[in-house]
Amino acid sequence: xxxxxxxxxxxxxxxxxxxxxxxxxxxxxxxxxxxxxxxxxxxxxxxxxxxxxxxxxxxxxxxxxxxxxxxxxxxxxxxxxxxxxxxxxxxxxxxxxxxxxxxxxxxxxxxxxxxxxxxxxxxxxxxxxxxxxxxxxxxxxxxxxxxxxxxxxxxxxxxxxxxxxxxxxxxxxxxxxxxxxxxxxxxxxxxxxxxxxxxxxxxxxxxxxxxxxxxxxxxxxxxxxxxxxxxxxxxxxxxxxxxxxxxxxxxxxxxxxxxxxxxxxxxxxxxxxxxxxxxxxxxxxxxxxxxxxxxxxxxxxxxxxxxxxxxxxxxxxxxxxxxxxxxxxxxxxxxxxxxxxxxxxxxxxxxxxxxxxxxxxxxxxxxxxxxxxxxxxxxxxxxxxxxxxxxxxxxxxxxxxxxxxxxxxxxxxxxxxxxxxxxxxxxxxx
Amino acid sequence: xxxxxxxxxxxxxxxxxxxxxxxxxxxxxxxxxxxxxxxxxxxxxxxxxxxxxxxxxxxxxxxxxxxxxxxxxxxxxxxxxxxxxxxxxxxxxxxxxx
Numbered sequence: 001x002x003x004x005x006x007x008x009x010x011x012x013x014x015x016x017x018x019x020x021x022x023x024x025x026x027x028x029x030x031x032x033x034x035x036x037x038x039x040x041x042x043x044x045x046x047x048x049x050x051x052x053x054x055x056x057x058x059x060x061x062x063x064x065x066x067x068x069x070x071x072x073x074x075x076x077x078x079x080x081x082x083x084x085x086x087x088x089x090x091x092x093x094x095x096x097x098x099x100x101x102x103x104x105x106x107x108x109x110x111x112x113x114x115x116x117x118x119x120x121x122x123x124x125x126x127x128x129x130x131x132x133x134x135x136x137x138x139x140x141x142x143x144x145x146x147x148x149x150x151x152x153x154x155x156x157x158x159x160x161x162x163x164x165x166x167x168x169x170x171x172x173x174x175x176x177x178x179x180x181x182x183x184x185x186x187x188x189x190x191x192x193x194x195x196x197x198x199x200x201x202x203x204x205x206x207x208x209x210x211x212x213x214x215x216x217x218x219x220x221x222x223x224x225x226x227x228x229x230x231x232x233x234x235x236x237x238x239x240x241x242x243x244x245x246x247x248x249x250x251x252x253x254x255x256x257x258x259x260x261x262x263x264x265x266x267x268x269x270x271x272x273x274x275x276x277x278x279x280x281x282x283x284x285x286x287x288x289x290x291x292x293x294x295x296x297x298x299x300x301x302x303x304x305x306x307x308x309x310x311x312x313x314x315x316x317x318x319x320x321x322x323x324x325x326x327x328x329x330x331x332x333x334x335x336x337x338x339x340x341x342x343x344x345x346x347x348x349x350x351x352x353x354x355x356x357x358x359x360x361x362x363x364x365x366x367x368x369x370x371x372x373x374x375x376x377x378x379x380x381x382x383x384x385x386x387x388x389x390x391x392x393x394x395x396x397x398x399x400x401x402x403x404x405x406x407x408x409x410x411x412x413x414x415x416x417x418x419x420x421x422x423x424x425x426x427x428x429x430x
Numbered sequence: 431x432x433x434x435x436x437x438x439x440x441x442x443x444x445x446x447x448x449x450x451x452x453x454x455x456x457x458x459x460x461x462x463x464x465x466x467x468x469x470x471x472x473x474x475x476x477x478x479x480x481x482x483x484x485x486x487x488x489x490x491x492x493x494x495x496x497x498x499x500x501x502x503x504x505x506x507x508x509x510x511x512x513x514x515x516x517x518x519x520x521x522x523x524x525x526x527x528x
Contacts, residue, residue, distance in 0.1 A: 128449065129445050130445070130448070131442075131445060132445070186507070186509065187509070188509055225491070225492050228441055228472060228488075228489055228492050229441070229471075229472040229473055229492070230441055230442055230471055230472070230473070231471075231472075231473045232473075279473070282442055282471060286469055289448055290448070290469065293448050293452070294452055297452060309449070309509070311445065311446060311449050311508075312440075312445025312446040312448075312449070313445070313446070314440045314441055314442075314445065314446040314486055314488070314489075315445075315446040315449060315486075315508050317486055317488040317489075318486045318487040318488045318504075318505065318506045318507070318508075319506070320488075321487060321488035324488060359441075360441075
C-alpha cells in the first residue's frame with residue numbers, strides 16, 4: 001500500500017512538471033509562513049502557469065518546425081532554429097522518451113547547489129533569472145544526454161552540477177568586466193547566457209573604440225525602439241525571416257505543408273504564430289515565476305549574507321539605452337553576415353536567426369561594449385559577435401545532432417567548446 | 431489612506447521586472463504605502479488601469495507614448511532602494527497631493 005502511494009507520488013506528481021512546480025511553491029509558501037488562502041492561490045498559479053508555458057512553447061515549436069522542414073526540402077540543408085523556447089520544448093519532448101522530461105527538478109536542485117556554493121565559498125553569486133534557469137536546465141540535460149549518452153541518475157546529477165557551476169561561477173567572472181558600468185560596490189551581475197560572450201564583447205569593444213565616445217551621444221531613429229515590445233519584435237522579425245525562406249522555397253514545395261493556403265500568407269502565418277506562442281508562453285512564465293522567485297529570494301537572503309544577485313539582461317539596458325539599440329542593429333547585421341558566410345562556405349547546417357539572440361543578446365552586448373569602447377566599440381563588437389553567434393549555433397547543432405539550439409552567444413562559444421570536447425571524449429551521439 | 435495600484439514593466443515582464451517588483455514592495459512597506467504591485471510586459475501594461483508604472487529608463491518613453499493614463503516612472507538602478515524611494519516621493523506622492 002505504502003509502495004503504491006509512493007509510486008503514485010513519484011510517477012504522477014514528481015515527474016509532471018506542472019505539479020512538481022506546484023509542490024515546490026507549496027514548500028516556499030510554508031517557508032514564508034503564508035496563510036492558507038494565499039498559499040492556495042500561489043500553488044494554483046504555479047501549476048497553471050507551467051501548463052500555459054507548455055502550450056505557448058508548443059506553438060513555437062510547430063511554427064519553427066514547419067519552416068525548417070520547408071527549408072530542408074528546398075535546399076537540402078539542415079535548417080536550425082535558434083529560438084531558446086522552441087529548443088526547450090523540442091528538448092523536453094525528446095527527454096520525455098527517457099523519462100527525464102521534468103527539467104524543473106534539475107532546476108530546483110541546481111538552485112539549491114548554487115545556494116550552498118555561495119554560502120560556503122568566497123564567490124557569492126545567486127542566480128535569480130528564473131526563466132533562464134528553467135531553459136538552461138533543459139539545455140544542459142539534453143546536451144549531456146546527447147553528447148555523453150548519460151541517462152537516469154547520472155544524467156540528473158551531471159546536469160544539476162553543470163547548471164549550478166555555470167550559474168554560480170560565470171556571472172562572477174563577468175562581474176569584473178562590468179565595473180566600468182556598475183562600479184565596484186553594486187552587488188549585481190548578469191544572470192543570463194551571455195557571460196563568457198559578454199566578456200569577449202567587452203574586450204573586442206576595447207579594440208574598436210574609446211569608452212569616452214559613448215553611444216549615448218548619438219541620435220538614433222525612433223523606429224528602432226518599436227522592437228522593445230516583444231510582440232512587435234517577434235511579429236516583424238520572424239515574419240520577415242520566415243517569409244524570406246518561404247519565397248526561396250517557392251510555391252510548389254510550400255504547398256506540401258500549406259495545402260490551399262497561399263504560400264506567402266502561410267509564411268506570414270508561421271511568423272505571427274511565433275509572436276502568439278511567445279506571448280502565451282510568457283504569461284505562463286510570469287505566473288509561476290511570480291510565485292517562485294520571491295520565495296527563492298527570501299530563502300537565499302536568509303541563508304547567504306552579502307550575495308551578488310545574477311539578474312536578467314534588461315536590468316542593464318538602463319545604463320545605455322542608445323547603446324542597447326545600436327547593439328541590436330549590428331547584431332542583426334552580424335547574424336545575417338554569418339548566414340551569408342555559412343552559405344558561402346557551403347555549410348551543411350544553416351542556422352536561422354531568431355528574436356531572442358538578436359534583440360536580448362544584441363541589446364545587452366551593446367550596453368557592455370559601450371562601457372568599454374563607446375559607439376565604435378558597440379558597432380565592431382556586436383557585429384563580430386553576431387557572426388560568431390550564428391556560425392557557432394550551426395556548429396553546436398552539428399556537434400549535438402539536433403535541429404534546435406538555444407541561440408544565445410554563450411551556447412555558440414563556451415558550450416560549443418565544452419560539447420565538442422565531451423563528444424570527442426565520449427565518442428558518439430545518441 | 432489611498433491604495434495604490436502599481437505596475438512594473440519590462441520587455442518580457444518575466445525577469446528584470448520581477449526584481450524591480452520585489453525591491454519596490456520592500457520600499458513601499460518601509461514607507462508605509464498600501465500598494466499592490468503587478469508585473470507586465472509593454473503590450474499588456476497599457477490595457478490595465480494603474481496609478482503608476484515603474485519601468486527601465488530605457489523603456490520609459492515607449493511606455494509613456496503607448497497611451498496609458500498612469501504616471502510613468504523611469505528607474506536607472508533597480509537595486510538602489512534609495513533611488514526607488516526618492517522616485518516614489520517625487521512622482522507618485524507629489525501627484526496625489528495636487
